[in-house]
Structure formats: C-alpha cells, structure tokens
Amino acid sequence: MLPHNSTAFSRLLKSVGALRATGASPSEITKSVLARWLAVSYPDLELDIAPSSLNSDARVAKFADWLSESDLITGAFWLSSAYAALLPKEKRKSSAMYFTPPRLTARLLDCVEARIAIESGPLIDPACGGGAFLAPAAIRIVEKLEAQGLRGEAILSHLEANVFGCEADEFLCWLSAAFLRMAVAKTIKEAGREPVFNIEQGDGLKQFEARTRGFQVVLCNPPYRKMTRADLEPYLGSYSDVVKGQPNLYSLFIRRTTQLLSPGGVGAVLTPMSFLSGQSFIPVRKVLVELGTVEQLDLIHDKEGIFLSAEQDTVITTWRNALTQETEKATEVYCLESQGKFDFAGTLQLNSEAQPWAVPRHASDKELSSLFAHTQATLSDYGYRAKTGVLVIHRDKRQRFVSREQATNTKALMPLIWSKNISPNGEFSLDRVSSSTTERFVEMVELGAAGVVRKPAVVLQRVSSTDQPRRLVSAAVPPELQEQFGGVVGENHVCFLEQIADDCEISPELLAQILRTRTVDRLFRCISGATNVSAYELQHLPLPLPKLLVAAMAQGLDIELAVRQAYGLPIQENA
Numbered sequence: 012m013l014p015h016n017s018t019a020f021s022r023l024l025k026s027v028g029a030l031r032a033t034g035a036s037p038s039e040i041t042k043s044v045l046a047r048w049l050a051v052s053y054p055d056l057e058l059d060i061a062p063s064s065l066n067s068d069a070r071v072a073k074f075a076d077w078l079s080e081s082d083l084i085t086g087a088f089w090l091s092s093a094y095a096a097l098l099p100k101e102k103r104k105s106s107a108m109y110f111t112p113p114r115l116t117a118r119l120l121d122c123v124e125a126r127i128a129i130e131s132g133p134l135i136d137p138a139c140g141g142g143a144f145l146a147p148a149a150i151r152i153v154e155k156l157e158a159q160g161l162r163g164e165a166i167l168s169h170l171e172a173n174v175f176g177c178e179a180d181e182f183l184c185w186l187s188a189a190f191l192r193m194a195v196a197k198t199i200k201e202a203g204r205e206p207v208f209n210i211e212q213g214d215g216l217k218q219f220e221a222r223t224r225g226f227q228v229v230l231c232n233p234p235y236r237k238m239t240r241a242d243l244e245p246y247l248g249s250y251s252d253v254v255k256g257q258p259n260l261y262s263l264f265i266r267r268t269t270q271l272l273s274p275g276g277v278g279a280v281l282t283p284m285s286f287l288s289g290q291s292f293i294p295v296r297k298v299l300v301e302l303g304t305v306e307q308l309d310l311i312h313d314k315e316g317i318f319l320s321a322e323q324d325t326v327i328t329t330w331r332n333a334l335t336q337e338t339e340k341a342t343e344v345y346c347l348e349s350q351g352k353f354d355f356a357g358t359l360q361l362n363s364e365a366q367p368w369a370v371p372r373h374a375s376d377k378e379l380s381s382l383f384a385h386t387q388a389t390l391s392d393y394g395y396r397a398k399t400g401v402l403v404i405h406r407d408k409r410q411r412f413v414s415r416e417q418a419t420n421t422k423a424l425m426p427l428i429w430s431k432n433i434s435p436n437g438e439f440s441l442d443r444v445s446s447s448t449t450e451r452f453v454e455m456v457e458l459g460a461a462g463v464v465r466k467p468a469v470v471l472q473r474v475s476s477t478d479q480p481r482r483l484v485s486a487a488v489p490p491e492l493q494e495q496f497g498g499v500v501g502e503n504h505v506c507f508l509e510q511i512a513d514d515c516e517i518s519p520e521l522l523a524q525i526l527r528t529r530t531v532d533r534l535f536r537c538i539s540g541a542t543n544v545s546a547y548e549l550q551h552l553p554l555p556l557p558k559l560l561v562a563a564m565a566q567g568l569d570i571e572l573a574v575r576q577a578y579g580l581p582i583q584e585n586a
Contacts, residue, residue: 014085014113023077024093026070035065037097038182043068044090045189047075056196057205058189084113084147087190091141094186106180107234107260111143111281115311115327118353119279120147122307122329123228127277130155132173132227137215137267139176142187144230145210146194149174153198163201170195175226176210177218184212216246216267224332226271229278233264235323253298256291259283265295265328269302272332277306284310284324284540288367290547300363303333304340308370310356311347312477324477324540346373360384366551367538375584379534382578387553393522394512397546399473400501401462402427402453411450423455425463425500426492430472430484433505437527439470439486453500463498464488469508469523470501473544482535482544483526487519506544516557525554528574529584 030040043065049056065071074093078086088110095108111119123129130152136144149170156166174191178184188210192199199206211218215233219225238258246263247254253266261282268278286292287308299305309327342361345353354374361368369383390397402409411427412418431445441451455463472484488507492499501507508522517525525531531554539548555577563573572582 014081014088016081019077020089020092023070023074024096027074027093028097030065030068030070031097037094039063039065040071040097041090041094041182041186043071044075044078044093045186047072048078048086048090049193051076051079053193053196055200056192058192082113083190083193084116084143084150087141087146087193088113088143091143091183091186094141094182105236107236108140108180108183109323110141111232113143113147115281115325116143116147118309119144119230119281119327120151122309122327123230123277123279124151126306126329126331127227127275128155129228130169130173132273132276133175133222133225134173134228134230135175135177135219135222135226135271136230137177137218137271138231138233138264139178139187139210139215140180140183140232142176142190143232145174145176145187146190148228148230149191149194153195163198163203166198167195167202167204167206170198171206171208174208175219175222176208177213177215178210179212179214181212184210216250216263219271223270224273227273227276229268229271229276229280231264231268231278232281233261235259235261235283238263253294255294258291259285262286262292262295266298268330269298269332272303272330274332275334276332277329278332279327279329281325281327284326287326287370287540288538288548289541290545293365296361296368297363299328299330300340300361304331305329305342305361306331307343307345309345309347309353310370310372312372326540344371346371348374367540367548369537372533372536376533376537378580378584379530379537382534382553382580383537387578388556389552389554390508390550393517393554393557394510394515395469395508395522396511397549398464398507398509399546400428400503400505400507402500403503407453409456410454412452412454413448413450415452418452418454421454423458423460423463423497424452425455425496425498427451427453428470428488428499428501428505430474430502430504433470433472433484433486435479435481435484437486437523439489441492455500458497462500464501464507464509465493465498467493467510467519468499469519469526471506471508471526471544471549473504473506474542475544476542477536481527481532482539483532485523485526487523506546506549508549516561524570525560525574528571530571530574530578530580 027040042060043063046060046066091110095103139145153166176187188208191208238260250263250266253262265280268280272278286295307329311325342359344356346356348354356371356374357377357380418424426441432443468488469485470488475482535552555574559577563576
C-alpha cells in the first residue's frame with residue numbers, strides 16, 4: 012500500500028536527517044527540500060520560503076530531485092512523512108503523525124465520488140496533516156470544473172470558497188497550504204493571483220463551529236491514541252454521547268464528521284478497525300447507525316504497508332448524513348486482498364444495539380454472514396461465562412513464587428496461569444514459561460479470594476495478532492490442578508471461560524476444540540477489530556447449537572467438519 016520506493020526514501024531521509032546535527036530543525040529541513048522541489052518542478056509558483064543555506068546543500072538537493080520524479084501526491088506523502096520522521100519520537104507519537112499513502116487516498120476519494128459530486132459544495136478535512144486529502148481532492152475538483160467549461164479565476168474562487176482544512180501543528184498547516192497551491196498551480200497561473208485557502212491552525216474537534224452541518228463532504232484520517240481523563244475534559248460537552256470507558260481520540264473525530272456534514276452529505280474516515288467491535292466504541296456505532304447510514308466499509312489488513320513506522324489494521328468508513336430514516340440500511344463491505352484489489356465481501360444490516368458489528372474480514376467470509384443473522388448458541392447457552400485473568404503483575408502485591416517448593420507458610424497457594432502456558436495446538440502446561448524466573452504460583456491468602464477460578468474452565472490467550480493462524484488460542488484447564496489447589500488464577504493476559512451450569516453438554520475439552528476450529532476462528536475475526544480477545548466479544552461469538560454439534564460428531568465427523576455441519580454450512584469450506 013505504501014509507494015514502492017520506500018527504500019530510497021529511507022536512505023534519503025537518513026541523509027537529510029544528519030542536518031539536525033548542524034542545528035537545523037525538522038521544519039527548516041523540510042522547507043528547504045520543498046524550495047528545491049518547487050524550483051525544479053513548479054518554477055512559476057510563489058511560496059513564502061526564506062532563503063537558507065540549507066537550500067544549496069547537496070543532500071537537500073538530492074532528496075528534492077528524487078521527489079520531483081514522483082507525481083505530486085506521492086511526493087507530498089513522502090515529504091510530510093519526512094517531516095514527521097525528523098521530529099523527536101515522543102512528539103511524533105503523541106501527535107500521531109502518520110500520513111495516508113496515495114493509494115488509500117485515492118480509494119477514499121473514490122468512495123465519496125461514487126455518492127456525491129465532490130465539486131458540489133463545501134469540503135473539509137478536520138485533521139488535514141500534510142494535505143493528503145485536500146490536495147488530491149482539489150485536483151479532482153479542478154478537473155470536474157474544467158469539464159464544465161470553467162477556467163482560472165472561476166475555479167480558484169470556487170476552491171477558496173469550498174475547500175477547508177484544520178490542523179493542530181502549525182508547520183503542517185503551512186505545508187498543507189503549500190501542497191494545495193502545487194496541486195492547482197496551473198489554475199493559479201491562469202487566474203493571475205495568489206489564492207487564500209481556508210486552512211486553519213487549531214483543534215479540529217472545535218474549529219469551524221459556525222459551519223456545523225455546513226459541509227457536503229468530510230474527509231479525515233484522524234490521530235489515533237487513547238485519551239486520559241484530562242485529555243477528555245474539554246470535549247465532554249460536545250462529545251459525551253460517544254464516550255465510554257477510556258475512549259480513543261479517533262472516536263471523537265468520527266463524531267465530528269457526523270456533526271460537520273449537511274443533510275445528505277457524505278463523509279469518509281480512515282481509522283483503525285477497533286471501533287467495529289470494541290465495547291468502548293458502542294456509542295460510536297450507535298451514533299453512526301441512528302444519525303445516518305454507513306454506506307460502505309473498506310477493510311485493509313496490510314498493516315505493515317499502510318503507515319510508516321506504525322502497524323495498524325484499518326478501515327475506510329463511508330457514511331451519509333441521512334435525509335430520512337431508512338428502515339433498511341444496507342452497508343457494502345469490501346476487503347483489500349493480497350493481490351492489491353478490493354473484493355466485494357457482502358452486504359450487511361448494521362444495528363445500533365450493544366454488540367459488535369459482524370463484518371466479513373475477507374471476501375470468502377460471505378458464507379458466514381447468515382450465522383450472525385440467525386439464531387445460534389452463545390457461551391451463556393453453553394453454560395459458560397467469560398472472565399479476564401485478575402492478576403496484573405506490576406500492580407498486585409501478593410507473594411509470587413517460581414516453584415511450589417519456594418512457597419512456605421502459605422494459606423491459599425494457587426497456580427498462576429500465563430498466556431505462554433497455552434500452546435497453539437491446544438496443549439496446556441504449567442511448565443511452559445518464558446524463562447526460568449517466571450513466577451508460577453501466587454499466594455491468594457484465602458481460597459475464596461476474587462479471581463480464583465474453581466470450576467471447570469477453558470483458558471485463552473487474551474492478546475493475539477490478526478496475523479496469527481489462530482486468534483483463539485485455547486486449552487482446557489487441567490482439572491487435576493483445580494482439584495489439587497482448589498482453583499487457579501490467571502495473569503491479566505489470559506481469559507477464562509468458566510462453567511457456571513451444572514449440566515453442560517459441552518465439556519471444557521470440547522469447547523476448547525470448538526474454539527480452535529477454523530470456522531469459529533473466522534467468525535471471531537468478524538467481530539474482533541483489535542488484538543485483544545475480549546470477554547465482551549467472546550460473549551457475542553455465535554457458536555454451533557450443542558445438540559447439532561453432538562449429532563454431527565456421532566456421525567464420525569472430525570471437529571472441523573462437525574462444526575460446519577452444525578452451523579448449516581457446506582462441509583467443504585468456500586475458497
């Protein structure tokens with residue numbers, strides 16, 4: 012998804028990065044590269060760049076000459092990324108400066124243009140960064156207006172009146188305006204004057220209050236980071252309806268998109284996938300469904316190739332501010348597959364209820380959609396409940412021991428279960444640990460302490476990457492451990508499915524096998540947008556009806572085929 016010449020970029024970035032040792036700031040280096048690029052490719056364009064000794068530096072010239080060989084949007088992406096990379100790491104991380112690669116920009120704009128004429132009215136990017144959306148949007152607007160017979164002054168006046176941006180970083184505001192000028196350089200020359208574009212430095216969650224519900228199009232790749240209570244305080248008045256638990260900053264930008272759009276307007280937002288399923292995002296999903304229509308979801312799994320120096324599964328959400336409340340709101344889903352194209356993965360009916368959105372992660376997952384629409388079993392139907400491991404190592408002060416022999420004078424010694432104890436193939440071993448110093452027992456003081464798992468249970472790894480062959484890495488807790496010690500305790504990176512009914516048809520051993528099947532793993536991925544395997548998601552996971560599963564296994568089918576038959580799916584999985 013990143014442009015193919017990332018190796019050359021890294022080499023050139025390292026070269027100009029050495030200029031920081033001379034006292035040059037990231038903005039000064041970036042401006043000098045831009046000045047050289049303009050001199051080579053846009054000699055008629057005037058920009059307020061003061062002369063600098065850096066402008067004649069050979070390293071700057073080499074970087075700029077390389078940029079001039081790219082199209083504008085690719086070059087702008089690389090130069091914005093260079094500025095971010097030259098900043099101190101903490102500044103880059105706290106500001107979440109990760110810019111949208113050109114191919115994703117084009118896809119996002121295509122999603123918008125399929126639904127509304129991009130030149131038809133005001134357009135805004137409330138987190139415009141390096142102009143990743145504004146510059147290509149302006150190019151498309153100019154093309155549309157030229158096709159209508161407009162030229163020069165008429166087009167420039169339209170852009171000044173209808174293209175808006177906001178960015179917290181002062182230099183990125185300047186850079187966005189510079190890229191916007193470069194994008195419409197021909198129009199500026201025809202008009203014979205310099206434009207004044209509406210790009211404001213400030214908080215995109217607060218700016219343009221006077222124009223709320225006044226934009227036909229909103230484009231946004233917001234910053235992503237968890238918010239503290241202090242971070243959140245200034246926004247509670249306007250954004251309390253999307254706040255639950257510890258929210259992510261991008262949740263507020265999704266809400267801002269809905270606030271800025273006029274009736275019938277279309278917004279497209281590039282964010283992590285976590286809002287599709289996470290419990291803290293329930294209010295966000297509710298707002299999107301109740302205030303308009305999620306018309307399309309484009310899922311991108313190429314996490315290492317999306318943003319420089321960041322790994323993130325992402326989704327483009329295309330949303331319309333509905334003129335009327337439709338009874339049936341269909342959402343089209345597309346998935347970026349390995350060959351680099353977006354494949355159609357099905358149509359969904361999203362709801363505003365407090366449950367994850369079940370979204371196919373690949374085109375082949377279309378066969379699973381019906382399982383979320385029709386009655387299946389859940390963990391509670393199986394007679395189990397999900398609970399997270401209670402012991403947070405850096406906070407819990409209770410005594411822990413590497414071996415049982417070390418534990419003397421204890422009252423309620425319990426085995427401490429770590430995620431490492433669970434193997435990918437479903438085997439459990441208390442001896443499978445990260446190192447010889449891993450603490451395997453904990454003194455809980457009393458047998459009735461909170462967090463002790465006393466009943467038959469399955470244990471799962473609570474953090475698993477979407478790149479792993481299995482998201483649900485599970486095993487039955489050996490009953491002899493519970494019999495010997497009276498229970499077990501989980502470290503915070505494991506999750507238990509504890510039996511709460513006396514007459515369960517599905518034993519922990521069988522439940523662990525069910526969770527390890529490919530079909531159930533695929534179903535879980537459809538409702539999990541983050542690396543955490545949460546109790547909330549597990550509680551909403553559709554499971555095969557016990558009677559049908561037991562009957563299928565009685566026919567001699569192995570667990571994989573028995574699960575598919577119990578779900579009513581073809582025995583042979585669709586490719």
